[in-house]
Amino acid sequence: MIFITVINFSNCASTQNLEKTIPLTFGEVYYQDWVAGVKGGGSGINIFIPITANPKEIMLDSVYFKGRKAKLEFRNNTVFIGRFKTAINQEQDIIMSSEPYAEYGNKAPEFSRKTPFKLDDDECVISYLDNGGVKYFKIEGVIRKLSKIYQRAPLKKQ
Secondary structure (H helix, E strand, O other): OHHHHHHHHHHHHHOOOEEOOOOOEEOOOEEEEEEEOOOOEOEEEEEEEEEEEOOOOOOEEEEEEOOEEEEEEEEOOOEEEEEEEOOOOEOOOOOOOOOHHHHOOOOOOOOOOOOOOOOOOOEEEEEEEEOOEEEEEEEEOOEEEEEEEEOOOOOOOO
16 A cells, blocks of 8 residues: 555656646747767757747746757847757767776766656757746747758857
8 A cells, every 4th residue: 555655656746747828939949950070079959949028037947858858048038048969979088997997087878867758859848937936838849950060069159
């Protein structure tokens, strides 16, 4: 009986409620893959969420997209950007040795965490603060734009 109660509470805690409406008006939400033109320069996906009207001055916090989560940056007072690094074209400087101390500087592998939302490829969920609480809203119809290939790794602010 206790086991069933614990399972029920843990499932309730991991479920996030999506809001039906949000007091914002979005422009065309899209994402774009990018890759640096030099070996080891990196790659990733940037998602762009333009805001055309924001009467309550709501600040978006994070975006869930393609099984990942990223903090949103606010740019030009009109666009929120989420940045996701991908494994393609990343610098791989791993030291392999039979001596444990020689491998000290190696970076631990990153594992993707399971997101609390089941999303299609053209959907994302944004989190935002409203009345002191975190709320979630699903955006459907996210458009994929042509990939960008840079001569070098892009600067943090593009």
